[in-house]
Amino acid sequence: MQQLAKSSVPDRSPRSPVISASNLDLTFQTNDGPVHALSGIDIEIDKGEFVSFIGPSGCGKTTFLRCIAALETPTGGQLTVNGMTPDAARRARAYGYVFQAAGLYPWRTIEKNIALPLEIMGYSKSEQNERIARVLDLVELSNFGKKYPWQLSGGMQQRASIARALAFDADILLMDEPFGALDEIVRDHLNEQLLELWARTEKTIGFVTHSIPEAVYLSTKIVVMSPRPGRITDIIESPLPAERPLDIRDTPEFLQVAHRVRDGLRAGHAYDD
Amino acid sequence: MKNSLPILAVLSAIVAIWYAAVAPMNLRGALDVAERSGAEVVPPASVDRFEQPIWRLMIDNPGHVAQGYSLDRPRLPTPVQVGRELWKSTGEMALSGRAMSKRSLIYHGWITLQSTLWGFFLGIVLGMAGAIAIVYSRVVSMSLMPWAIISQTVPIVALAPMIIVLSSQVGIEGRGVPKAIISAYLCYFPVLVGMVKGLRSPGAAQLDLLRTYSASGLHVFLKLRLPASMPYLFTSLKIGIAAALVGTIVGELPTGAISGLGARILIGDQFGTPLAIWAALFAAAILAGGLVTFLDFAQRVTLRRMGMQA
Numbered sequence: 001m002q003q004l005a006k007s008s009v010p011d012r013s014p015r016s017p018v019i020s021a022s023n024l025d026l027t028f029q030t031n032d033g034p035v036h037a038l039s040g041i042d043i044e045i046d047k048g049e050f051v052s053f054i055g056p057s058g059c060g061k062t063t064f065l066r067c068i069a070a071l072e073t074p075t076g077g078q079l080t081v082n083g084m085t086p087d088a089a090r091r092a093r094a095y096g097y098v099f100q101a102a103g104l105y106p107w108r109t110i111e112k113n114i115a116l117p118l119e120i121m122g123y124s125k126s127e128q129n130e131r132i133a134r135v136l137d138l139v140e141l142s143n144f145g146k147k148y149p150w151q152l153s154g155g156m157q158q159r160a161s162i163a164r165a166l167a168f169d170a171d172i173l174l175m176d177e178p179f180g181a182l183d184e185i186v187r188d189h190l191n192e193q194l195l196e197l198w199a200r201t202e203k204t205i206g207f208v209t210h211s212i213p214e215a216v217y218l219s220t221k222i223v224v225m226s227p228r229p230g231r232i233t234d235i236i237e238s239p240l241p242a243e244r245p246l247d248i249r250d251t252p253e254f255l256q257v258a259h260r261v262r263d264g265l266r267a268g269h270a271y272d273d
Numbered sequence: 274m275k276n277s278l279p280i281l282a283v284l285s286a287i288v289a290i291w292y293a294a295v296a297p298m299n300l301r302g303a304l305d306v307a308e309r310s311g312a313e314v315v316p317p318a319s320v321d322r323f324e325q326p327i328w329r330l331m332i333d334n335p336g337h338v339a340q341g342y343s344l345d346r347p348r349l350p351t352p353v354q355v356g357r358e359l360w361k362s363t364g365e366m367a368l369s370g371r372a373m374s375k376r377s378l379i380y381h382g383w384i385t386l387q388s389t390l391w392g393f394f395l396g397i398v399l400g401m402a403g404a405i406a407i408v409y410s411r412v413v414s415m416s417l418m419p420w421a422i423i424s425q426t427v428p429i430v431a432l433a434p435m436i437i438v439l440s441s442q443v444g445i446e447g448r449g450v451p452k453a454i455i456s457a458y459l460c461y462f463p464v465l466v467g468m469v470k471g472l473r474s475p476g477a478a479q480l481d482l483l484r485t486y487s488a489s490g491l492h493v494f495l496k497l498r499l500p501a502s503m504p505y506l507f508t509s510l511k512i513g514i515a516a517a518l519v520g521t522i523v524g525e526l527p528t529g530a531i532s533g534l535g536a537r538i539l540i541g542d543q544f545g546t547p548l549a550i551w552a553a554l555f556a557a558a559i560l561a562g563g564l565v566t567f568l569d570f571a572q573r574v575t576l577r578r579m580g581m582q583a
Binding site for chain 1: 482484485492497500503579
């Protein structure tokens with residue numbers, strides 16, 4: 001259903017996926033010999049999808065996200081972002097990246113932190129201000145622009161870092177365990193907010209997480225990965241409706257998806273001792 | 274208020290030790306003075322007294338011990354004597370309009386301060402440039418850093434005369450430039466080490482963030498590395514300015530300089546006036562304290578304006 005609706009939307013690159021990986025390999029050469037971080041990754045992500053990557057440590061989910069962002073270079077296979085190489089896509093400002101740590105500069109106010117990418121990309125002062133105001137509103141931090149990071153809670157800092165990634169209007173938002181360091185209650189709240197934000201902005205989101213409920217709650221597509229070598233064991237198209245109140249997590253559909261994710265994770269672990 | 278108690282405790286301990294040391298340190302001098310004024314001293318001949326340990330002299334001459342506190346030319350003057358001498362050669366001269374006379378420590382302090390500041394700025398420039406080169410180039414890091422460390426193991430007292438000789442060889446007149454070079458030689462190092470650490474302080478995630486913006490090297494430097502290094506820089510500057518002052522004074526000592534606090538110390542030594550040495554010493558300490566306090570203030574203001582809790 002959703003797929004059909006997507007392909008009918010006229011778009012810059014019709015019918016080609018936003019992110020496409022085929023037979024992607026990445027081997028790190030380390031002092032202890034080669035580490036096979038990614039092996040035979042095949043996936044297509046369409047415009048407007050919310051894709052979660054879930055798996056145990058070392059399964060390559062973060063590495064794959066970093067490949068999309070051209071922070072790592074694959075050693076084999078094909079990877080395109082918006083039909084370009086990841087490098088070219090980055091120069092075309094295809095994506096905003098949210099790291100696990102908010103990584104706000106302590107010497108800049110929240111506003112100035114959000115201005116950072118805009119300054120580097122050469123936006124005019126007035127356009128910077130207009131964009132800052134808009135994204136601050138989007139993450140509900142409008143009253144905190146003049147504050148310094150240490151004056152904000154962890155959850156607010158992470159929202160500010162999301163605002164920073166949104167400021168230059170990239171179509172893709174890559175998020176690497178953005179809520180991993182936050183407590184459960186804050187996390188629930190931010191998950192809700194993120195879904196709202198996703199609905200309003202129609203971004204394509206790649207989201208790395210450790211948490212099964214988080215992945216199932218947020219995603220239209222869940223990619224289950226397993227380690228040594230990092231590979232995809234299951235891709236689940238979520239049957240959940242677009243409208244998702246928090247208590248959807250108690251419905252049988254939700255639990256079914258969560259169950260399948262857990263099975264996928266367990267299957268990946270069968271190779272371990 | 275809570276902090277003043279320990280500070281006062283340490284201060285009064287220092288003063289107490291100082292006062293306690295004055296009597297034994299000055300005893301031989303006091304006995305010489307007493308002998309010349311015809312008082313009875315045991316043993317009566319100065320030559321014989323040199324054979325005796327101080328504690329022995331103290332037991333034999335209990336009546337003269339206190340005179341150590343009021344000698345004209347004490348080996349170890351009391352804090353009050355030093356303070357009086359300091360006032361005589363600074364405040365009093367300034368009041369009588371002779372602040373820049375050759376006998377005034379204000380004049381000599383000013384000479385030393387000038388060289389110190391020139392050396393300090395030269396040291397900052399060298400240290401910064403070295404740090405940037407080291408952070409951005411592995412080759413420089415491997416080739417320059419060992420020399421920087423070796424440079425600090427060479428005793429500056431040995432090097433100072435050579436710097437004076439060599440700079441006069443290339444036609445530099447006067448003591449100002451070589452003194453500044455000596456001072457820079459001492460103070461570039463803390464700046465270099467601090468800035469290397471500071472410029473390298475941003476973690477991998479911070480650098481990755483800027484890569485996702487396709488930021489240029491200049492942007493990484495100006496927007497991340499340089500501001501991140503500020504707390505390190507100020508710490509280095511405070512060490513550096515003290516080192517620069519020491520460098521200048523050392524540069525004034527063995528080089529036949531006639532002005533500057535170092536020269537005053539040397540002259541006081543040659544003319545047997547320890548009071549002058551002590552006064553110059555305290556003038557140097559006060560100068561150093563003032564400079565460090567100023568930098569501390571600059572650090573607070575800068576870091577507060579940068580939003581960091583200093």
